[in-house]
Amino acid sequence: MQIIDSITIPEREAKTHKGDYGRILLIGGNQNMGGSIMLSTRACVYSGGGLTTVCTHHSNHAALHSRCPEAMVSDLADIKRLTKLVTEADCILVGPGLGLDIKGNNTLTFIFQHIQPHQTVIIDGDAITILSKLRHPLPDCEVIFTPHEMEWERLSGIPIDEQTPDKNRASADKLGAHVILKKHHTELYLKSGDYKINKGNPAMASGGMGDTLAGMLAGLVGQFGLEDAIQYAVYIHSKIGDQLSETMYVIPPSKIIDEIPYMMKRLEQ
Numbered sequence: 515m516q517i518i519d520s521i522t523i524p525e526r527e528a529k530t531h532k533g534d535y536g537r538i539l540l541i542g543g544n545q546n547m548g549g550s551i552m553l554s555t556r557a558c559v560y561s562g563g564g565l566t567t568v569c570t571h572h573s574n575h576a577a578l579h580s581r582c583p584e585a586m587v588s589d590l591a592d593i594k595r596l597t598k599l600v601t602e603a604d605c606i607l608v609g610p611g612l613g614l615d616i617k618g619n620n621t622l623t624f625i626f627q628h629i630q631p632h633q634t635v636i637i638d639g640d641a642i643t644i645l646s647k648l649r650h651p652l653p654d655c656e657v658i659f660t661p662h663e664m665e666w667e668r669l670s671g672i673p674i675d676e677q678t679p680d681k682n683r684a685s686a687d688k689l690g691a692h693v694i695l696k697k698h699h700t701e702l703y704l705k706s707g708d709y710k711i712n713k714g715n716p717a718m719a720s721g722g723m724g725d726t727l728a729g730m731l732a733g734l735v736g737q738f739g740l741e742d743a744i745q746y747a748v749y750i751h752s753k754i755g756d757q758l759s760e761t762m763y764v765i766p767p768s769k770i771i772d773e774i775p776y777m778m779k780r781l782e783q
Contacts, residue, residue, distance in 0.1 A: 535564030536736015
């Protein structure tokens with residue numbers, strides 16, 4: 515397993531516009547868990563996602579506009595609009611705060627039916643749990659899973675204390691997907707190989723931290739090559755956490771988000 519201790523990210527080209535940095539669609543946030551998709555949305559925007567649209571429960575719209583006016587919003591119940599947004603997106607993130615009820619199940623099924631081969635889908639949070647129960651076939655496109663260890667146990671069938679690199683690699687191959695296994699020193703099982711990010715700390719053990727990483731990943735996939743985007747997202751997320759932990763005992767995910775563009779500038783090639 516290759517250890518990643520440092521990265522650099524390329525400078526933006528001078529003659530570019532927002533359309534060059536991805537059309538990103540984030541799907542999640544039921545009436546009880548709107549905070550999850552709001553964290554993902556802010557992280558996506560602050561990571562540089564070009565055009566960010568959020569499909570979420572209508573009760574979240576006002577708060578989302580207040581917290582992140584840069585993002586566009588649509589009602590998750592508006593199927594006609596959702597169909598258009600899914601087909602137009604470059605990258606789709608589904609799962610943060612989606613819920614585990616029939617509405618969440620139906621949303622995931624619908625999205626899988628409309629995803630195109632040229633797109634990338636990031637499956638996070640509740641969408642991982644739904645998929646581990648229903649066993650939908652994956653869409654014919656690039657798929658990224660972002661499980662923590664318990665979600666990975668549900669999805670792969672490997673108990674947490676048996677999640678060795680060899681078993682994890684075999685399960686990722688069987689899925690035919692890229693896997694970000696979130697843990698102390700997160701492990702990446704990508705199609706090119708296996709990597710470990712030697713960053714992160716216990717101050718980051720806070721609700722919403724995974725939603726933030728998923729949003730960062732969506733924003734970066736819209737800008738960079740797929741595997742580069744995965745490595746950049748995990749590294750930047752953890753490096754910011756390490757920096758903040760020098761003066762903070764616990765790190766709220768919103769603090770990570772505030773620092774993303776500054777850290778990206780420091781890592782600019």
